[in-house]
Amino acid sequence: MWPIDAQRILSIPLSQYDMTDFIAWSYTKNGMFSVRSAYSVEWNYQYESRLKYSNGMGRSIPNPIWCQIWKLACPAKVKKIIWRTLHGTLPCRVTLANRHMKVSPSCPTCSRGLEDTKHMLFLCSKAKEVWKRLGMDVIIDKACEIDLAGEAILEYLLLLPDQDLSIMGYQNVREMIAISAWYLLWERRKLVHKELT
Known part of the structure; x- marks a missing residue:
């Protein structure tokens, strides 16, 4: 011994x-x-x-985030993917590489960074384009400075006080954030799995 x-x-x-x-x-x-x-x-x-x-x-x-997720007025598939994201169970390439799977950790969309949750949802050029078109690029950049984890950034955005969300000029901003995150993950899945539809 x-x-x-x-x-x-x-x-x-x-x-x-x-x-x-x-x-x-x-x-x-x-x-x-x-x-x-x-x-x-x-x-x-x-x-x-x-x-x-x-x-x-x-x-x-x-934790108030779980109540916030299930109250969102969006499809159940969006709520489910947000729940999975916040639990850190998305199969992003960094996670797969850390589990000794033979996969390049580089982002398949932009090839400019390591694909973790933060990169996939907020730092990838495709993600930045989506957030900019929605007029949320400033608040996303601010959130990215606060924390290093993509899960924490998403939780921060979904738990923003109503007065901060109303300043943006949109109704249902939390739903827009959740659906945008789902859209980015869906687009990534189509690219990685070479799905045509």
């Missing part, structure tokens, strides 16, 4: 009382391990913080 493992084993505190050891899994009611319970523990570890916010008084409340 490795010395580091031996050191960790020896540092486990022992009970001061004479009792027999038993195997127990604290994440199930019966103390028995199951793959399902392990999956649940890992899922909670990775995603629960995204689903809930702490109000600082020991209570947690649902």
